[in-house]
Amino acid sequence: MKIEGHIAWRYIFSKKSHNAINIVSGVSAAAVGVVTAAMVCVLSVMNGFGSLIEGMFSQFDPELRITATEGKYFSVNDEAVREVLSLPVVATSSQIIEETALIRYKEHQMPAHLMGVDDNFEVLTGIDSIITDGYYSVYDGAFERAVLGRGLAGQIGINAHFVGGLRIYAPKRKSRVNMLRPDESFNEASAFIAGTFAVNQVKYDDSYMLISLPLARSLFEYDSLTVTALHLKLTDGTAVKPAKRQIQHILGNRYAVQDRYEQQADFFRILKVEKLLTVLLLAFIMLIACFNIISSLSMLIIDKREDIRILRNLGADNTLIRRIFLYEGWLTSSLGALTGLVAGIAICLVQEHFGLLKLGSGTEYIISTYPVQVQFLDIVIIGITVILLGFVSAWYPVRKLHIE
Numbered sequence: 001m002k003i004e005g006h007i008a009w010r011y012i013f014s015k016k017s018h019n020a021i022n023i024v025s026g027v028s029a030a031a032v033g034v035v036t037a038a039m040v041c042v043l044s045v046m047n048g049f050g051s052l053i054e055g056m057f058s059q060f061d062p063e064l065r066i067t068a069t070e071g072k073y074f075s076v077n078d079e080a081v082r083e084v085l086s087l088p089v090v091a092t093s094s095q096i097i098e099e100t101a102l103i104r105y106k107e108h109q110m111p112a113h114l115m116g117v118d119d120n121f122e123v124l125t126g127i128d129s130i131i132t133d134g135y136y137s138v139y140d141g142a143f144e145r146a147v148l149g150r151g152l153a154g155q156i157g158i159n160a161h162f163v164g165g166l167r168i169y170a171p172k173r174k175s176r177v178n179m180l181r182p183d184e185s186f187n188e189a190s191a192f193i194a195g196t197f198a199v200n201q202v203k204y205d206d207s208y209m210l211i212s213l214p215l216a217r218s219l220f221e222y223d224s225l226t227v228t229a230l231h232l233k234l235t236d237g238t239a240v241k242p243a244k245r246q247i248q249h250i251l252g253n254r255y256a257v258q259d260r261y262e263q264q265a266d267f268f269r270i271l272k273v274e275k276l277l278t279v280l281l282l283a284f285i286m287l288i289a290c291f292n293i294i295s296s297l298s299m300l301i302i303d304k305r306e307d308i309r310i311l312r313n314l315g316a317d318n319t320l321i322r323r324i325f326l327y328e329g330w331l332t333s334s335l336g337a338l339t340g341l342v343a344g345i346a347i348c349l350v351q352e353h354f355g356l357l358k359l360g361s362g363t364e365y366i367i368s369t370y371p372v373q374v375q376f377l378d379i380v381i382i383g384i385t386v387i388l389l390g391f392v393s394a395w396y397p398v399r400k401l402h403i404e
Helices: 003-013 017-060 081-086 150-156 213-220 240-254 265-303 305-312 316-353 374-398
Strands: 066-068 089-103 110-115 131-134 145-149 167-172 185-195 206-212 230-235 255-259
Touching: 017 265, 017 316, 017 374, 066 240, 081 089, 081 230, 081 240, 089 150, 089 213, 110 150, 110 213, 131 150, 145 150, 150 185, 167 213, 185 213, 230 240, 240 255, 240 316, 265 316, 265 374, 316 374
Parallel strands: 110 206, 145 185
Antiparallel strands: 066 230, 066 255, 089 110, 089 167, 089 230, 131 185, 145 206, 167 185
């Protein structure tokens, strides 16, 4: 360590002529530490909620989803599609047809987003784990069945224990609307309710209804090779991004291949923006906390004026003297940052393992405690932010220091 570093280190712990300087220096380090710990805790909680919601999506969304870039549907008999389905990295595929239809139960009726699924859908997703009432089944061998989002079932007034079925109306794609007999412009079918599911996202819970793929093809007049999407499950241990690039290369520009993040792009974009705004807000609070370093360093410069004269007489130039106090401020902020990082990580680990901070005692919450997830990148960003702000705070009071 250079001489300026040794002197700065001694100044941190040495007794000052005025006790107030020690108090202000301690408060400066403590303020930086508290804000640093708060940044770690807040960002870790945001990560926890993000991972929680991502896990909910993963119970419904596939690892990879293939759709047509032009038009709504495509054929699974396409040569490129067949090549993709034969890849070793593809463990399971599910054919999907998604359209909007009108559903009616007694006097209640409303539009719903129908998803026709095949037998592989249950294997490809974790649909069983999000069933809240009844069971998962879209066809029992004798009757067509449906699984509704919990919100949709509540709005139409039906649940899995009702004996009566609901009616489904879909406009005919291949014929014109008959203004004299508008009822003849719709394909009609019925299905019994097998169960309800909850992803705990309005997009799914309030509008989605799962039916069998043959029923969807019959309602929307698609042939046996036509789908609106293909859902893929990769083999265990396969990295998603390289597999996605490989599949996209085979399919070309006529198809879009989306991973789970891209399927919920709006949600994850909002989550990133919220996290960025939170970091900026906490960085601003940190900047305010660093004002204490400016105060303590200014007081220390006044207190050590005699020491500065001695160093000057011993041959020290203004650059060396500035570095001493610059290091002093930097060490103060670094010690506060290190203490805050350790404290923040410790608090998060305690919360993760013991769940001391509760969300509430009622059943309206998905989980009972605040979720936390400490990410290494966040720790690096916080550390760099605190060190930079501490450096600026230390540089300000010493930038024009000059002793004759």
